[in-house]
Amino acid sequence: MAEESQKWVLMVTAQTPTNIAVIKYWGKRDETLILPVNDSISVTLDPEHLCTTTTVSVSPAFDQDRMWLNGKEISLSGGRFQSCLREIRSRATDVHDKEKGIKITKKDWEKLNVHIASYNNFPTAAGLASSAAGFACLVFALAKLMNANEDHSQLSAIARRGSGSACRSLYGGFVKWIMGKDEKGTDSLAVQLADEKHWDELVIVIAVVSSQQKETSSTTGMRDTVETSLLLQHRAKEVVPKRILKMEEAIKNRDFASFAQLACTDSNQFHAVCLDTCPPIFYMNDTSHRIISLVEKWNRAAGTPQVAYTFDAGPNAVLIARNRETAALLVQKLLFCFPPKSDADLNSFVLGDKSILKDAGVESLEAIESLPAPPEIKDPSQRHRGDVSYFICTRPGRGPVVLSDESQFLLNPETGLPK
Ligand code: DP6
CATH class of the missing domain: 3.30.70.890 (GHMP kinase, C-terminal domain)
Known part of the structure; x- marks a missing residue:
């Protein structure tokens, strides 16, 4: 780790869509691993109208993992958050930010804490699958920050641990969540059936x-x-x-x-x-x-x-x-x-x-x-x-993206606290 200064903050911001199932997921065969009793298929909705934006940051100055949802601090102690954080941390790899002179090794990630800020561009109370976009965005952004080189399907299996339907928000267009057979759930993940351009009259x-x-x-x-x-x-x-x-x-x-x-x-x-x-x-x-x-x-x-x-x-x-x-x-x-x-x-x-x-x-x-x-x-x-x-x-929309425009970051790049 860059020891010369404990002040650095590294961050990533991502935007992830919500999705609507056209063949429904309803019923789990394993509650903890969130394994469904059947496959499901969804359409991803255009993130321009419905999406979650999440900024995740890491700094040696953070003394615990913290999260803010729509500006309000929420607890990360729930089992679902903990599963997602644990699964992503275990896949973290070396990160080298030459510009900022920051080096984080695979081992360092075990000790480092993260700050997370998340915002929905639609009313959370409206009952519009905010948890699907939310967990997908959390997992996608953390994977980028921690340089976890997993493909979207592997990330979908981690997002699934946050909320079942979240696994389908790792792709745009038309998505299938394959229920899988494995007891541990390694094969219960999402795949893209067609992208959002395939059927764009809808x-x-x-x-x-x-x-x-x-x-x-x-x-x-x-x-x-x-x-x-x-x-x-x-x-x-x-x-x-x-x-x-x-x-x-x-x-x-x-x-x-x-x-x-x-x-x-x-x-x-x-x-x-x-x-x-x-x-x-x-x-x-x-x-x-x-x-x-x-x-x-x-x-x-x-x-x-x-x-x-x-x-x-x-x-x-x-x-x-x-x-x-x-x-x-x-x-x-x-x-x-x-x-x-x-x-x-x-x-x-x-x-x-x-x-x-x-x-x-x-x-x-x-x-x-x-x-x-x-x-x-x-x-x-x-x-x-x-x-x-x-x-x-x-309309049908695209999958997750990383945002590079600093004005869209939800955490202050200097302090890692909500703007
Ligand atoms: C009716 O994914 O919200 O929207 O896995 O317990 O978090 P948990 O449930 P969740 O259930 C979604 C159910 C549904 C149908 C669907 O999206 O497939």
Whole structure:
């Protein structure tokens, strides 16, 4: 180590996307190692709209590992953080920063402490898989800092120890988490099926649904399901393996009809498995059901699927439109059914890629009020004002990257403390 000065601080900043599963992970065969009962497939969301940025730093002056999330210090004592830190440290190699005159050997990493600061560019409370992007970013950034020469799949197996779905955020585009067979979990990792350019017509609209209900966490929910649901066993053994193959084909061939049919059916089966749990778990609410019904009726009337829906462990809808034209229609229909409260402003009601609003011809609150009623709606006089808190328009996106622009670093380069 560079002994001449104990003051040096070395840091790396990375940005990692979140992901949405189209074939769901639900149920673990090993709780500590986070090994799933089935494979899953996800779409990575564009980090421009939904991502985690993490700065990790090391200095001989740090007396313990510390972490700040969205500006607030949080504890690193949990088993999941500890597993990720331990696994990455054990893969650290020599680092030589010639510019700063810093040399850290493989052995030094055992004694050195790290500071970590992480920030989500979307509301953490919205229930949008912040832990997936968070753990993926933590592992990816630490691997760069510690010069751990693992490939993304090997890193995904470490991120998996933080949160199962995090392993799929190590890649952009379309990603499969292979459940693996090994008891120790060495082969339970993510692989990329296709990058984000492969199918770039897809447009994703997320409806963040208003809800006061405290939801059951994924971890607790899936534990109860594994213990009590027979349907889960049938799903994991008989249904998912076949569905995974079909979904891989659909992605490869950009076959939207199959993609949508598989994604919707799988989301519905995941929620059926939640209902089959004792005590039953309800993640979707009336608004979620209204969105499903709207999409189902539209798809049926069109003769071929226009939009796919999928719901995770909460009421938010993730809607995948086959192209921009369909996405514009989708936004019109959604804004008709779920207009904002009268005191809202359009800029904070539709986030992300706002150009969809222009395509939809909705550029003011007045325009929302005069939208035509979608034919799928039974009673057009009933609009569910305020039932969706806001929408995020996005698309499939890229995997993790290192950021070199110092203005994006979350820790002060001199002190290693939050800026
Ligand atoms: C419904 O990855 O959050 O989003 O592994 O216990 O941290 P833990 O659970 P988590 O579960 C995600 C469940 C899901 C489906 C999915 O993302 O595949």
